[in-house]
Amino acid sequence: MTLYLQNARIIDPEAGTETVGNVILDGGVIAAIGQASAPAGAEVIDCDGKCLAPGIVDIGVKVCEPGERHKESFRSAGLAAAAGGVTTMVTRPDTTPAIDTPELLEFVTRRAAEVSPVRIRHMAALTKGREGREMVEVGFMLDAGAVAFTDCDNVVTSTKVASRCFTYARSLGALVIGHPQDPGLSAGAAVTNGKFASLRGLPGVHPMAERMGFDRDMALVEMTGVRYHADQITSARTLPALEQAKRNGLDVTAGVSIHHLTLNELDVGDYRTFFKVTPPLRSEDDRLAMVEAVASGLIDIISSMHTPQDEESKRLPFEEAASGAVALETFLPAAMRLYHAGAMDLPTLFRAMSLNPAKRLGLPQGRMAEGAPADLVLFDPDAPFLLDRFTLRSKSKNTPFDGQRMEGRVLATFVGGQQVFRAGE
Template sequence: MNAYLFTNARIIDPSQNMDFTGDLLVKDGIIAAVGEPLDLPNDAGVIDLEGKWLVPGLLDMHVHLREPGEEYKETIESGTTAAVAGGFTAVACMPNTQPVNDSAGITRFILEKAQISARARVYPIAAITLGQKGEQLTEFGDLLNAGAIAFSDDGLPVKNAAVMRQALEYAQNFDTLIISHSEELDLSRGGVMNEGRVSTILGLKGIPAATEEIAVFRDVALAELTGGRLHIAHVSTKGSVEIVRRAKSRGVRVTAETAPHYFSLTEEAVFGYNTFAKMSPPLRTEEDRLAVIEGLKDGAIDAIATDHAPHSVLEKECEFQMAANGIIGLETAIPLSLNLVRDGYITASQMIRCMSISPSKILSVPEGSLKNGNSADICIIDPEAIFTLTRESLHSLSYNSPFLGKVLQGKAILTLIDGRPVFDPTGILRVPEVK
């Protein structure tokens, strides 16, 4: 038997409404007991966490692993190495790879590759339409059988409302989820940042908030029409938060996520034509940022997902108009989310809920809880740790982050999957492991 006891931890598990200082026992890769304080089995190692947070392994429901096809930006191995370094034990990867994950063969390839090289659990999200062309639905049944867990054309919206309607109807046969990248393409075309004061000053073509809101409204209306289960990806505007909030109060089956950059930055980050502040949807205004935080606070927004989007120097260190959209996020999600807790906007429990049990329920996967008998997928966070984000400190193959060079506070110091350390830079588990 391999057993160890974490003592003196702040245990936060929103799935069981737990937030207390106590102990957790891991036995043979399983969570064997949670309480305060626990008796120590004879042969168990003891790790005193001195008040550090012990939370369920985090789940990021929106990442781009870039494999197959763009392995120079990220691979399943490097992306999941970044994930565990950021406290995530599971990631759901978007289908806009090359080729697109629109067939069972590609889904199986991703899972087989993950089996060999992934450091975290990998859940593939398959495309809604073949080639993400927005025309013909993929074979949902085959893709689910191959291991896909939800459907999205992320990176692009499903432009044709009739096709989106069909997807939401078809999805109900399998009780599966449709994830909407909400963007009205005719309105956003040519735009490279939020439309407003800063785009005017910089002389850049803007993307109005309405671009997103029209699409969110359309997809919510289609979910209401069909009864299908809809999830809105990367909510960035005040209007979108309000549309989702109202839809929920009417009983529409809709959930939503936002990304840490939308509650941490505004369009002002683009000043200096900073391509590391270019993403889709774009960074918005202070009013939008505060509305997104309000959404996290009152539950209009269910999850925090990073939209981790690695790009190489080629795609980012160029003219602003030409630069690719997206930033990496796996290794900054904890400190940026902790800022909201420190500033008193949300509680620690709300933060962890948005990064564990909430996305896990949306995706219908087993992660996100410290219940007895569950796999010991655990993240230990030092909320006080202060560090400077540097290229060298990142585990991702890419470094396109607007937080590069910034001093951040709070990070994962130990990540476990099935009770085994997958990220343990200071050797916290080394002692009890060799018994």
């Protein structure tokens, strides 16, 4: 089917432009941009001046298959992603059991392809069981389709084991995704150190724990030459080290979660566990520093870090509650907070949400260009709504934005030129 999307406000993160025009989707790709009339037989969709951008490529989504399908399945995550304008999910291996063998990777790949309306690519564990002792079979996992290797927030404590993993990954050209955090300092922490943590009587971790973990990883990157991506940079103290690593020519990129760009440590309020995430929410100064780092391009990627938790895991005292928040459907409206605040324009946002993650993983998505995959999101950046967590398509409802006024509604999502979501359906 040929689609003719007319009168769209086209967001091009590669060129950094916003233009009004028409887009033709045919054969699963963007066939033309700017053509004045619809091809014969094409289905015409009037975008009514709303924004048309490359679909979001979301690195770091947790789907709880295998082991915890009651929290999130590939089907429910896929539906949530489509409703949120996420056209490619890159899933984490911190499942039960961890994705650490080619057989498990092939299983989740098959399951995802059967039930998800959006594209799903998978990361694999860096060490067996994410236990930091024995490296996975990196070559076989690459052959099975792994796009990156990570132990997620289980930091490999042995520098010798980490160096072996990095060296082997380098020899095969594999991307390693690290979680910059000193595990000794951050163990048992629920919030960021400071006056607020003290007043609430909650165990905290100093932001320097992130800097220390990042410094160790950068030494290993310098030693091994591995391709490295830091999943979440959340502290201003880490930014000079990141800038130095890039200046030194290391193959390093960095990400930040949408929650660390739009929330701060005070949002925890009276022990609201939906605001408990990993790393913990930081100070307002840190948040503003992260926003500036994304706007300048120092931080390359924004991700949802979608982490479903059931009610039983969250309805506990703050210190005991599970960390994480769902974010597939709230990713875009939360990002619109940055746009409406004047912190960055839409091409800059989609550079970090679509173009850069696709480029880092070697995927063809994330571009608004002729010949690029027709993975697109049509959205109204100004549409207001009150978020009700029970309307979310994720099985788990642990969003920190419940009851909040938000702006930005996804109107339609296209994957491979096929419409997989339409608002109101």
